[in-house]
Amino acid sequence: MQIRPILAALRRHRLATLLISLEVALACAVLCNACFLVAQRWELIQTRSGVDESSLAMVMVHGFEADQGKDLNARMLAGLRAVPGVQSVNLISQVPFGPQTGAAGISHDQGSFKRKIGVVDFVLAGPGTFQALGLELVAGRLPKVGDYSPATNFAPADAQVLVSRSLAEHAWPGESPLGKEFWCDKLHFRIIGVVDHFARARPRDWGSQAVEWTVFTPTLPGGSLAGTYLLRAKPQDLPRVLRDARNAVAKIAPDVVLDQENSRTLVDLRASYFKADRIMIDLLIGVIATMLCVTALGIVGLASFWVGQRQKQIGVRRALGATRGDILRYFQTENFLIVSFGIALGMVLAFGLNLLLMSHYELPRLPLYYLPVGALALWGLGQLAVLAPALRAAAVPPVVATRSV
Amino acid sequence: MFGYYLDLALRSLKRNKALTALMVLAIAVGIGASMTTLTVVHLLSGDPIPGKSSVLYFPQVDPENPALAEHTEPYPAMDYRSALDLWSAQRADRQAIVTSSPVKVRVPDSGQPPLMLSMLSTTADFFPMFEVPFQYGAGWSAQEDARHARVAVITADLNDKLFGGDNSVGRTLRVRDTDVRIVGVLKPWRPTPLFYDPWSQNFSRTEDVFAPFGSSLDINQGNFQAYTCWHVPEKVGDLRNSDCVWVWLWVELDSPAKVQAYGRFLAGYAEQQKAQGRFATGKEHVRLRDLMTWLTARGMVPDDVRLQAWLASAFLVICLFNAVGLLLAKFLRRSGEIGVRRALGASRRAIFSQCLVEAGLIGLLGGILGWLLTLAGLWLIRRQPVDYAHLAHLDTTMFLATFALAVAASLLAGLIPALRASRVVPSWQLKAL
Numbered sequence: 042m043q044i045r046p047i048l049a050a051l052r053r054h055r056l057a058t059l060l061i062s063l064e065v066a067l068a069c070a071v072l073c074n075a076c077f078l079v080a081q082r083w084e085l086i087q088t089r090s091g092v093d094e095s096s097l098a099m100v101m102v103h104g105f106e107a108d109q110g111k112d113l114n115a116r117m118l119a120g121l122r123a124v125p126g127v128q129s130v131n132l133i134s135q136v137p138f139g140p141q142t143g144a145a146g147i148s149h150d151q152g153s154f155k156r157k158i159g160v161v162d163f164v165l166a167g168p169g170t171f172q173a174l175g176l177e178l179v180a181g182r183l184p185k186v187g188d189y190s191p192a193t194n195f196a197p198a199d200a201q202v203l204v205s206r207s208l209a210e211h212a213w214p215g216e217s218p219l220g221k222e223f224w225c226d227k228l229h230f231r232i233i234g235v236v237d238h239f240a241r242a243r244p245r246d247w248g249s250q251a252v253e254w255t256v257f258t259p260t261l262p263g264g265s266l267a268g269t270y271l272l273r274a275k276p277q278d279l280p281r282v283l284r285d286a287r288n289a290v291a292k293i294a295p296d297v298v299l300d301q302e303n304s305r306t307l308v309d310l311r312a313s314y315f316k317a318d319r320i321m322i323d324l325l326i327g328v329i330a331t332m333l334c335v336t337a338l339g340i341v342g343l344a345s346f347w348v349g350q351r352q353k354q355i356g357v358r359r360a361l362g363a364t365r366g367d368i369l370r371y372f373q374t375e376n377f378l379i380v381s382f383g384i385a386l387g388m389v390l391a392f393g394l395n396l397l398l399m400s401h402y403e404l405p406r407l408p409l410y411y412l413p414v415g416a417l418a419l420w421g422l423g424q425l426a427v428l429a430p431a432l433r434a435a436a437v438p439p440v441v442a443t444r445s446v
Numbered sequence: 447m448f449g450y451y452l453d454l455a456l457r458s459l460k461r462n463k464a465l466t467a468l469m470v471l472a473i474a475v476g477i478g479a480s481m482t483t484l485t486v487v488h489l490l491s492g493d494p495i496p497g498k499s500s501v502l503y504f505p506q507v508d509p510e511n512p513a514l515a516e517h518t519e520p521y522p523a524m525d526y527r528s529a530l531d532l533w534s535a536q537r538a539d540r541q542a543i544v545t546s547s548p549v550k551v552r553v554p555d556s557g558q559p560p561l562m563l564s565m566l567s568t569t570a571d572f573f574p575m576f577e578v579p580f581q582y583g584a585g586w587s588a589q590e591d592a593r594h595a596r597v598a599v600i601t602a603d604l605n606d607k608l609f610g611g612d613n614s615v616g617r618t619l620r621v622r623d624t625d626v627r628i629v630g631v632l633k634p635w636r637p638t639p640l641f642y643d644p645w646s647q648n649f650s651r652t653e654d655v656f657a658p659f660g661s662s663l664d665i666n667q668g669n670f671q672a673y674t675c676w677h678v679p680e681k682v683g684d685l686r687n688s689d690c691v692w693v694w695l696w697v698e699l700d701s702p703a704k705v706q707a708y709g710r711f712l713a714g715y716a717e718q719q720k721a722q723g724r725f726a727t728g729k730e731h732v733r734l735r736d737l738m739t740w741l742t743a744r745g746m747v748p749d750d751v752r753l754q755a756w757l758a759s760a761f762l763v764i765c766l767f768n769a770v771g772l773l774l775a776k777f778l779r780r781s782g783e784i785g786v787r788r789a790l791g792a793s794r795r796a797i798f799s800q801c802l803v804e805a806g807l808i809g810l811l812g813g814i815l816g817w818l819l820t821l822a823g824l825w826l827i828r829r830q831p832v833d834y835a836h837l838a839h840l841d842t843t844m845f846l847a848t849f850a851l852a853v854a855a856s857l858l859a860g861l862i863p864a865l866r867a868s869r870v871v872p873s874w875q876l877k878a879l
Contacts, residue, residue, distance in 0.1 A: 056774060056862065056866065057771060057774055057775065060767055060770050060771040060774065061767075061771055063767050064764055064767040064768055064771065067760065067763060067764045067767065068764055070760075071757070071760050071761070071764070075757065078753075103548065103550070103562045104550035104560055104562055106668075107668065107682070145678075154676075193682055194678060194679070194682055225678065226677050226678040227678060228678060265682070291559070295559075296560070298550060298559070298560055298561060298562040300562070313831075316831055317750060317832065320830055320832075321750055321753075321754075324754065325757070328479070328757055328758075328761060331475060331479075331761070332761055332764055335472050335475065335476075335764060335765055335768055336764065336768070338468055338472065338768070339472070339767070339768035339771055339772065342465060342468055342768075342771065342772045342775060343771050343772070343775055346775035346776075346778075346779060347775075349779070350778075350779070394760075398753075398756075401749075401752070402749060402753065
């Protein structure tokens with residue numbers, strides 16, 4: 042196939058060629074960036090919690106006084122454990138994707154934040170909570186009976202804690218975190234173990250690096266550790282167990298108020314936490330699809346016009362011996378060239394758009410492999426769009442050449 | 447002439463229905479997408495109390511020692527002492543201290559289970575300053591503030607829920623362990639954004655119960671939460687003597703002179719506190735922004751919404767390029783016809799305007815369809831679980847903007863093709879006939 046005659050023909054339709062190329066270029070830029078955004082959001086939604094989400098639910102109550110905590114815990118633990126199908130009920134202050142209760146800045150030095158580590162989530166947890174969550178210990182040891190400290194604030198004054206691997210690597214890179222100490226103002230912490238993964242309550246709010254900056258803090262029940270309970274049941278039983286547990290609260294503790302919104306399974310809490318991202322993904326996919334349709338229709342429209350305009354030339358070429366395949370390939374090659382111009386420009390635009398987005402949003406650089414994939418998609422789209430008009434062109438009989446219009 | 451062009455345009459549009467439909471649809475989809483998102487941006491960046499917003503100011507001082515954390519802007523809240531000092535000085539036309547906390551509420555002897563609600567603690571000026579509408583009764587007085595009166599104002603929603611919408615002024619409400627007398631019931635009031643609360647989800651509802659600042663501190667001590675602290679508080683939830691920021695101050699200043707005077711007062715206070723060693727920074731960390739400036743600084747439009755608006759705009763541009771290409775094809779296909787008209791004496795200008803009328807007509811059709819798509823888009827947004835969903839309605843401005851944008855866009859798209867068509871050389875076309 043000779044490209045030169047096609048280029049010569051395109052030169053006579055500079056404006057139309059330019060327009061379609063620009064459209065393809067813009068589509069390419071938006072396509073690459075929108076796909077990248079979808080991928081980013083998808084990654085967010087997949088955030089690892091490190092716990093057995095499908096077996097866990099949270100029951101949360103409010104409206105009791107600090108001095109009633111101990112008594113409330115005893116009643117709630119006993120009452121909820123009596124719900125048929127419950128495997129365990131334990132005390133916890135917050136779960137991944139639930140409300141955040143204890144985020145605070147920690148530091149390597151006492152009483153000041155000069156050697157700041159970062160803002161972490163303190164997860165207060167009673168005996169047995171570690172096993173109930175299904176956390177995986179990768180170094181050190183589990184909390185023993187003597188490790189549970191009393192807390193009246195968001196964390197105990199002095200505690201033995203476990204940290205996530207991610208936090209350990211951030212605070213003590215290349216060192217063993219076991220036995221290391223850190224402070225939050227005057228509160229003092231010593232590390233006894235490291236867990237593999239453990240997401241904080243609101244992972245989206247703290248940046249991708251800090252998703253798992255959590256401190257698992259063994260705490261004595263009562264004081265700050267009251268009113269929030271972790272239910273564990275078989276995944277298939279969980280919805281029923283949770284429903285029964287929620288209903289039981291009114292009988293176990295008629296004076297407190299059940300938190301309707303947050304007393305849910307972890308699967309539900311995760312789904313509602315990431316709902317906005319899910320909507321955004323749907324929206325982006327919708328925009329991508331509509332945009333590709335519009336671009337394709339534009340190509341169809343212009344190609345049809347050209348085919349109509351060139352009826353006579355096509356007839357002449359056919360009369361001079363060109364096969365139907367030649368005509369078909371002519372239009373296909375023409376489209377390939379136009380789309381290629383567009384893609385070349387579109388790659389530059391895609392990077393520009395990415396830089397623009399990066400300056401406004403917390404977004405990494407567009408990975409290079411998006412560009413060839415985007416290019417392939419648009420080439421494919423162009424060929425698909427031009428097929429129908431090109432087939433119509435190929436069907437023009439040679440006799441057209443001999444007719445006057 | 448316009449009528450004739452319109453007739454020609456209609457005939458031309460009817461001739462190739464598929465192409466016309468394609469163009470109208472492309473413009474409509476572009477308009478629909480961009481207008482839906484732009485309407486949301488427009489609504490979210492609106493003025494919550496028009497007419498009043500220019501005299502409402504949000505003072506900020508910075509009590510934190512910057513050696514602890516590096517920041518250049520003061521927090522959007524104050525510590526108890528600064529707020530009380532500034533409020534007690536009564537230097538503004540009106541001033542209110544505000545904070546909110548969760549609280550357990552029930553109607554005594556009603557048999558209804560207790561509810562967890564949110565309580566706004568504030569001072570008497572809050573209601574007149576923010577033009578809060580009352581259904582029954584009124585707010586409380588400065589004297590009641592001063593003597594920590596056990597009174598409360600409730601929202602229309604809560605009044606419906608607890609008292610079936612009856613006039614509940616004079617009834618008793620048990621807030622935590624204290625009985626308070628209801629002195630006022632609000633009309634349905636939902637300022638959007640919830641401008642007076644700098645930490646709230648921007649478009650959430652107001653608090654359910656409003657109580658005098660002093661009394662609610664007595665009643666709900668232990669349940670107040672800090673925006674942030676730079677030392678761990680000694681007593682949990684008692685933030686009065688803590689190194690925490692957790693209350694905020696609003697003032698009304700009716701003239702530019704008063705704004706300047708208040709600015710000087712605020713700077714003087716910060717300098718004085720710095721001299722006493724309580725603040726590490728003086729007047730350089732003092733801010734006095736009016737409501738709209740403060741809302742802009744705070745960033746009212748969520749990132750996702752802005753991203754959607756960008757995306758929709760890019761999408762509209764693509765649709766426009768598409769329309770330009772198709773119009774070009776459409777006009778040039780009629781080169782023969784145009785040649786005849788030119789030969790019969792039509793000027794280039796006449797051809798140009800004829801083409802533009804056709805482009806404008808397509809724009810108008812696209813606008814109508816785009817308007818319907820915008821309505822559909824906003825309906826979809828209203829069904830989403832986002833806190834601004836209830837806002838998503840098309841107002842008159844945006845309704846007119848839809849058509850303006852559609853016609854302007856299609857005229858813009860028609861410009862180059864019309865120019866091209868008006869340049870058609872009559873002799874060539876006539877020869878070809």
